[in-house]
Amino acid sequence: MEGYVMTPGDMERGLENSLVDSGPVYKTTVTAVAERKASRGWLWRLCGVLLVVALCAAAALLFAWGQRGRLAMMQDEMEPRLEKLIGAKDTHHTLKQIAGNAKAAIHLEGEYNPNVTADTVQWRKDDGQAFSQGGFELQGNQILIPQTGLFFVYSQASFRVKCNGPGEQTTPLSHVIWRYSDSIGDNANLLSGVRSVCQRNYGDAESNIGEGWYNAVYLGAVFQLNEGDKLWTETNRLTNVESEQGKNFFGVFAL
Structure with missing residues (x-):
């Protein structure tokens, strides 16, 4: 087989x-x-x-961390300038110099004029050392932000009050910067400051009677603002606001 x-x-x-x-x-x-x-x-x-x-x-x-870090860095960079401002004899002039070096900035001077408005300091962009550049506008006594970014916002209101004597009950001085943004949809308190009135050296009971008491409320900080945001101020005791040039100012500059 x-x-x-x-x-x-x-x-x-x-x-x-x-x-x-x-x-x-x-x-x-x-x-x-x-x-x-x-x-x-x-x-x-x-x-x-x-x-x-x-x-x-x-x-x-x-x-988000990067934005916070950048904002913190901007704040750190501003601190030496703020220290300079706090110790400066002429804060108005120093701030104007810093703002003048920015590409976009607005610096306003103001006074209380009851013939123009009865409830706020009237701001001007074409008087004294006031100026605007880089798209900033003053509309209806409000600053209009031209673009989104980081900005240093500042303002100062100066007062002179007549002191009547110890124990006087006097309304504190206040100055506020307000913000309106479409993203928020409402008014927001951006910065505010309060000062006591006639609280100096009452060891001598008669030392302050009839004395002109002077003080200023200064505000300033870095903020992230959006294009189209509006900023304005609110100040109490308007009849005590100083009328001297350079005593009251309001401004913003881009960082």
């Missing part, structure tokens, strides 16, 4: 026959493998979505 040698074709036919004979088992196995692959694909897609969300959140946090 001659020997029989199995050929590749015989092996393929045998494999096909075995698969046909085990049809249900084979189909179940293939289905299970497909389901596992689909499940893994869904998991990978979910992981990819979660990774994108995490990266977006991290980017947002980094941006």
Whole structure:
């Protein structure tokens, strides 16, 4: 008898026959493998979505931290200037010099004029040392911000009050900078300051009677402002506001 040698074709036919004979088992196995692959694909897609969300959140946090860091850096840079302003004999002139070096700035001078308005200091951009550049505008006694960015906002109101004597009940002096922004949709108190009145050296009961008492409320800080924001001031005891040039001012400059 001659020997029989199995050929590749015989092996393929045998494999096909075995698969046909085990049809249900084979189909179940293939289905299970497909389901596992689909499940893994869904998991990978979910992981990819979660990774994108995490990266977006991290980017947002980094941006916020960066903005806070930049604002803090601006504040740090302004501190030496503020110290200079606090110790300066002529704060008005010093601030005007700093603002004059900015690309966008406005510096206003003001006084209380009851013939013009009865409830606020009247600000002027074309009188004395006042000026505006870089798109800043004065509209309706309000400063209009020309573009979004970081700005140094400042103002000062000066008062002279006649002191009548010890124990006098006198309304404190106050000066406030207000802001309106479309993003907020309401008025917001940006800066405010209060000073007591006639509180000096009452060791001698008669030392202050009839004396002209002078003080100024100065405000200044760095803020993130938006294009179209409006800034204005509110001051009490307007009849006691100094009328001398350079005593009252209001300004903003870009950083």
